[in-house]
Amino acid sequence: MAGRTLGALRTLPGLSWRLLRGGGRRSMLGAALTAVAVAVSTALLLFAVSVNLAFQGRSDREAWRNxxxxxxxxxxxxxxxxxxxxxxxxxxxxxxxxxxxxxxxxxxxxxxxxxxxxxxxxxxxxxxxxxxxxxxxxxxxxxxxxxxxxxxxxxxxxxxxxxxxxxxxxxxxxxxxxxxxxxxxxxxxxxxxxxxxxxKPSFDAQGYQALALIATVLMVVPLLVFGGAAARLTVARRDQRLAALRLVGATGGQVVAMTAAEAMITASAGAVAGALLYGLLIPLLTRIEIGGGPWFAADLWPGLPYALAVPATVPLLVGLSAVAGLRRVVVSPLGVARRETPPAMRFVRVVALLAVLAAVPALSAGAGAGVIAGVLGLAFLAINLAGPWVVGVIGRVTVRLARGPARLLAGRRLVDDPRAAWRTVSGVALTGFVAGFMLLLSPTSDLLGEADSTRLRITVPAERAGELAGEARERLAAAGVRARTEVAGEGRERTLVVALGTGTAAGDAREAGDAEGAGSAREAGGGEGAGSAGDGARADGGTAPARPDAAQADRARTALDGLVPGRSATSAADEDRFGLTLIEDIGTGTVVVLTVSFLVATVSAGITAVSSVLDRRQTYALLHLAGTPLRLLDRARRAETLIPLTVMGGGSIAVGVFCALPFAITGVNARGLAILLACVVLGFAGVIGAGAASAPVLRSVTENPAPCPD
Structure with missing residues (x-):
């Protein structure tokens, strides 16, 4: 007996493949949709892993300078x-x-x-x-x-x-x-x-690694959700087939093994395609400028261990996700075969989301990147857990308020299978969470103001201030740079200030001929270091000086190079440049994260929309055969998607904004609002486009109501 069982199990992968092929053209289409979903997930997951390794590599290469x-x-x-x-x-x-x-x-x-x-x-x-x-x-x-x-x-x-x-x-x-x-x-x-x-790693490098970790969570969790959804594509048709096998004598273990084998066969092909796709995209991805410049191609290659581990792990996760949904097939195959409505989901799903949100106010802007990433990951998962329950509630409300057959059909579908409806809109809803989170974390350059770039400053020893000021004037005059020099500050070190575009060499010599030992500049006033004379250069006669061009500033820097060994001439604008670069990088990171999220959302919506039609092809065909217009069926299908999308999208945005409150950099600004508006428009456009792409499949399945060889 044990030998016969072992022999049967050995043939299960082959049987799974035969059943997959024997399902006909539409069965292979469903498998192809799963492969595409896995390919996209694998490619983007490799990108997320590579980004973190890339920032680590940058930190390692910079460490020798610290x-x-x-x-x-x-x-x-x-x-x-x-x-x-x-x-x-x-x-x-x-x-x-x-x-x-x-x-x-x-x-x-x-x-x-x-x-x-x-x-x-x-x-x-x-x-x-x-x-x-x-x-x-x-x-x-x-x-x-x-x-x-x-x-x-x-x-x-x-x-x-x-x-x-x-x-x-x-x-x-x-x-x-x-x-x-x-x-x-x-x-x-x-x-x-x-x-x-x-x-050792610099503080800046550690900061970028922390931001990369947070961005990774914002990208990876929707990917994992999408990967899990990929395992549930055309699930109704597969459950019907497995339930029939269960009723004719297949054991629960055999059904589980067949499901895992079928899912992993399809997912493995998609994972290999996704790895190849990512390799082809590396030259394009290196052009993304973060931290002041683009990337080396080697930075975005994760290395052979990760390049093998990720494509190998994704099919395993898909197989586990497929097996996790088999409880009804194993326990109640007759109910599946008769297409009984599964029991309603419980409110505990929403309790999990409320528990995560209750912990958010306890966080602060000083929380570690790991803590922030953990909370964001839990919020993502809690939204995904509560989503189907909320969709079911939306369906019941839609049925009560329906004033036409299209709304009634849509509401009944939401009540009967809220999980399938959630899979269609989950990508856009999770992208709404990301957009809401970024709404309060999108600073602009206005946050730093406009720093002065017309005054170069060098810290000099107090006992040599006058001597170095005179030498600076001589160097600038020899270089043909029009500028005025002055000494500011008190203590053991002073600040030599060079106001570009003002004064003349001869005038400066007369003005500061006895400047040695001066405790402060005649015109700059007191202040600490470079900042004391830094803002608002004054020209002779009280008029503002002309802003020097970049060439004049660089000539001045070159002329002053080596004036004090080991010190360079800098301006307030130079000191703010890192802050401006960081703000630009946050904007770039936001675009990258949202691009990945929208790619996942659009592909998810398109694939699940087609899969949903294939799952219900017999229902659609019989309704059409009974006289239901195809246009009505199409309107009901669109309403089934857009109604929960409107509610869940708005709710996800609100949850994202709430989670961002402890870390808010600024209030709501035009840039954040523009990002949010673009997300809303693109999200709805992506879902509507995905629905339009599935319309030909709907027409196809209603043309022939005869049963297919599943």
Whole structure:
């Protein structure tokens, strides 16, 4: 007996394939829909995994520029500062070897010798393109070579690595910055004795990784829901077939095994197609600019383990999801065969959603990324759990308020099978949650205001302030830059301020001839560091100066380079640039997340709409044969989708806004409203388009009411 059972089980995959093929053209169409759904899910899941790995890779490649002090014998001295050109940031790494066996920095072929300058490809190209007095003169020295990909965060990054002797002034004491503690190379790193180039992740890199984790949850949870729905496509027809097998003697275990085999055969083909599709999309995805630039192709390739694990895992999940819905077939096959309406779902589904929402007010903007991601994931799952119950309620209300046959048919379908109706609109509803969440998390550049870019500032020692101010005037005059210099601030360090576009070289010399030792500028007033004289440059006679162009600013930066070893001339606009980049990146991330969500929603709506028609093809055919106009059936089908979509879409948006309240960056702004409006319009358009795409299938199934060989 055991041998016969084992033999039967061995033939189940083959039997599943024979039944799938024997179901006819429409059965194969249902399988193809499942394969397409799995392909899309696999490709987007690979993208979500790769994004997190890509940010980790960027963090690892940047870490060497954020050195940690040597714990044993030091082999080199390293300092990092930030320069700017054409409103882009340049990372300048200053290095000196302390021992002959100093390790090679990442991206370099050897340790840079004193006087050598290594440039990243993007910086070398820019230095060649711009006049020397705007950029190249800052990095005069022996050509060392090119900084390779291993030392760069992204392909377009501007990086210079310069070699020095150990006793160079740029690497002496704290001359690498103004003494402030920083979290990474964005603000500069003081000269540090190191034992290797391991470094540590910067605060900025950790922030981007946290944002990537949150974005991943916003993308992956709808994907998992979509993948689970893919296993339930054409479920009614499959349940009918399995129930018939169960009634003729198949055991519950055999039915479960056949279901898993059928689902995994189809899903495996889709998973392979999805992996290939993602590989083809990598060159296009690398053009998405985040963190100041595009991506290396290697960043978005997840590596062989993940490239194999994801396509292998998705079919398993699809198989488990398909098996999870077999309780009625195994326990009550006669009820399935007679098409009895399943018991109504319980209110406990909504209780789970309310419990998650009750925990949201306890969160704060300082909560960790893991906590935020966890709450968002639970909210997604709770919405997906409560969705079918709410759809059932909507169906009962629709039946009571129906004033025509189309609404009545739609309401009855919602009551009879709320899960199927929810699968059609779940993608758009979950996208509404994402849009609502982003409504309060979409800052604009107005948040930072317009920073002053007309005044360059350098921190200088107080005892040399006058001397350095005079040298700055001479350098600027020699470069042909019209500017006025002044010294501001008090204490051991002062701020040398260069107001571009004002004054003349001779006038500046007369005005500041005895400036040495001055505690504050005659015209700038008191204030701390660069900010004291930073806002609102004043021209002679009280009129506002003309705004200098980028070329003039870059000539001034080049002229002032090296005035104080290890320090660069910066403006308030330079210091705000990272904030502006972050705001732009949040906007880009929002677009990417919503694009993925809409892709999932549109594909989900289209596939489930066609699948729903195939599931009910006999019902549609018999209604049409009894005299129901095809136009009426089509209106009922559209109402069955649009009514729950309107309610559930609005509810999901409200839940998303509520979940975003603890982390709100700003109030509602035009950008957030535009995103929300676009989501509403595109969501309805996608569902309506999906319904239109399934109309030919509806006409096809009503043409021949004869039973199909399922």
């Amino acid at each position: 050195p940690v002090p040597a714990r044993g014998e030091a082999v080199a001295v390293q300092a990092v500062r930030t320069d700017h050109v054409r409103e882009e940031r340049i990372t300048v790494v200053e290095l000196a070897a302390l021992t002959p066996d100093a390790p090679v920095p990442p991206g370099l072929e050897r340790f840079p010798a004193p006087g050598e300058v290594w440039l990243s490809p993007a910086l070398a190209e820019l230095a060649h393109r711009l006049p020397d007095d705007q950029l190249a003169a800052r990095f005069a020295g022996k050509g060392g070579g090119t900084v390779g990909d291993e030392g760069l965060v992204h392909p377009g990054e501007l990086v210079a690595v310069r070699g020095w002797a150990p006793d160079a002034a740029v690497l002496a004491g704290r001359d690498g910055r103004d003494g402030r503690e920083t979290d990474g190379p964005r603000e500069g790193v003081a000269p540090t004795r190191i034992s290797d180039f391991t470094g």
